[in-house]
Amino acid sequence: xxxxxxxxxxxxxxxxxxxxxxxxxxxxxxxxxxxxxxxxxxxxxxxxxxxxxxxxxxxxxxxxxxxxxxxxxxxxxxxxxxxxxxxxxxxxxxxxxxxxxxxxxxxxxxxxxxxxxxxxxxxxxxxxxxxxxxxxxxxxxxxxxxxxxxxxxxxxxxxxxxxxxxxxxxxxxxxxxxxxxxxxxxxxxxxxxxxxxxxxxxxxxxxxxxxxxxxxxxxxxxxxxxxxxxxxxxxxxxxxxxxxxxxxxxxxxxxxxxxxxxxxxxxxxxxxxxxxxxxxxxxxxxxxxxxxxxxxxxxxxxxxxxxxxxxxxxxxxxxxxxxxxxxxxxxxxxxxxxxxxxxxxxxxxxxxxxxxxxxxxxxxxxxxxxxxxxxxxxxxxxxxxxxxxxxxxxxxxxxxxxxxxxxxxxxxxxxxxxxxxxxxxxxxxxxxxxxxxxxxx
Numbered sequence: 001x002x003x004x005x006x007x008x009x010x011x012x013x014x015x016x017x018x019x020x021x022x023x024x025x026x027x028x029x030x031x032x033x034x035x036x037x038x039x040x041x042x043x044x045x046x047x048x049x050x051x052x053x054x055x056x057x058x059x060x061x062x063x064x065x066x067x068x069x070x071x072x073x074x075x076x077x078x079x080x081x082x083x084x085x086x087x088x089x090x091x092x093x094x095x096x097x098x099x100x101x102x103x104x105x106x107x108x109x110x111x112x113x114x115x116x117x118x119x120x121x122x123x124x125x126x127x128x129x130x131x132x133x134x135x136x137x138x139x140x141x142x143x144x145x146x147x148x149x150x151x152x153x154x155x156x157x158x159x160x161x162x163x164x165x166x167x168x169x170x171x172x173x174x175x176x177x178x179x180x181x182x183x184x185x186x187x188x189x190x191x192x193x194x195x196x197x198x199x200x201x202x203x204x205x206x207x208x209x210x211x212x213x214x215x216x217x218x219x220x221x222x223x224x225x226x227x228x229x230x231x232x233x234x235x236x237x238x239x240x241x242x243x244x245x246x247x248x249x250x251x252x253x254x255x256x257x258x259x260x261x262x263x264x265x266x267x268x269x270x271x272x273x274x275x276x277x278x279x280x281x282x283x284x285x286x287x288x289x290x291x292x293x294x295x296x297x298x299x300x301x302x303x304x305x306x307x308x309x310x311x312x313x314x315x316x317x318x319x320x321x322x323x324x325x326x327x328x329x330x331x332x333x334x335x336x337x338x339x340x341x342x343x344x345x346x347x348x349x350x351x352x353x354x355x356x357x358x359x360x361x362x363x364x365x366x367x368x369x370x371x372x373x374x375x376x377x378x379x380x381x382x383x384x385x386x387x388x389x390x391x392x393x394x395x396x397x398x399x400x401x402x403x404x405x406x407x408x409x410x411x412x413x414x415x416x417x418x419x420x421x422x423x424x425x426x427x428x429x430x431x432x433x434x435x436x437x438x439x440x441x
Contacts, residue, residue, distance in 0.1 A: 013050025205242025
């Protein structure tokens with residue numbers, strides 16, 4: 001293939017997918033293939049797919065078909081979790097040039113520079129069993145585009161096998177990046193000029209269990225605290241029972257770690273939790289949330305809720321609603337249950353009608369708005385440290401930024417504040433939940 005090529009990329013799904021897309025972009029550029037940010041057609045169009053729900057799969061297919069329609073002469077490359085779990089299904093979409101599973105995703109730049117993908121040829125499928133993966137490949141250290149908070153993937157895969165979840169089949173077993181490699185990448189990101197890094201993984205709390213010698217997420221965080229490789233570190237989602245007393249204590253006593261945890265709940269009903277094969281009961285989750293709340297002032301605690309799991313009666317849903325209502329949760333991510341083939345819950349009886357699922361989702365999303373407003377209102381009159389991003393709010397024209405406790409703050413200032421940590425006084429919460437702040441110089 002002629003190396004004087006251009007590419008575009010669309011990424012669906014989680015932070016890990018975004019992190020991998022960043023790495024692909026950077027690697028392609030080192031191969032002489034140029035990212036095309038304008039509307040002109042690229043030579044190559046990559047779709048990094050998600051399949052965690054039916055909706056995610058549908059959106060992935062839509063993104064593929066849109067790319068084919070918009071850029072009919074481009075070579076369409078499909079990769080990601082959907083490509084890992086259903087490669088043949090995606091290869092049957094007319095116009096797809098190649099389907100590359102997660103096992104070979106990071107080899108995509110090498111593949112593109114060596115392959116001759118002619119339109120008249122059938123799609124190339126590169127797919128291997130991800131269950132046999134034993135090591136985590138190191139990604140190029142990068143934050144492609146304009147983001148000020150790069151994601152650093154330190155773990156991939158999951159060994160939990162919750163009954164509803166396709167992720168272990170798409171991502172394989174838990175694999176961790178060695179501690180010294182994590183520290184090296186953090187130092188490189190700091191040298192590049194980043195102030196905050198988000199440590200991410202599919203099952204972040206399982207970090208280090210596969211390494212020799214074994215280590216833990218707390219060991220890694222303790223090392224980061226000791227060496228101070230950069231200003232601020234944020235954790236992505238972590239399973240509630242893997243948020244140890246040591247991690248809570250470390251975050252509470254440190255100025256380096258963001259005061260923000262995302263702890264997936266899925267259900268507040270114990271019968272449903274058991275059917276989901278979640279490793280805790282509602283009371284365990286309550287104790288963990290209250291421990292975090294009492295030990296870390298002004299902490300933000302987010303959660304995931306899965307609605308309409310088979311057998312979720314009205315009483316079970318109401319248990320979840322009442323449970324979350326009584327907790328100091330900051331925000332909710334609400335998802336309708338989506339049966340995924342090859343998972344145990346796919347064949348569970350007690351399917352919930354779609355209209356009921358939609359109604360329950362609406363109720364929980366309204367609770368999310370209530371919870372957010374309560375938390376935001378409590379912050380009025382308080383000073384927070386905000387990492388300023390490069391974008392502005394379309395309505396107010398103010399700069400956007402995020403505080404340590406994940407407040408989306410709007411403040412005045414010019415472009416020179418991008419990627420700068422500033423002190424800001426929260427002065428107002430608007431009707432549509434925008435936090436207005438005054439920069440303190």
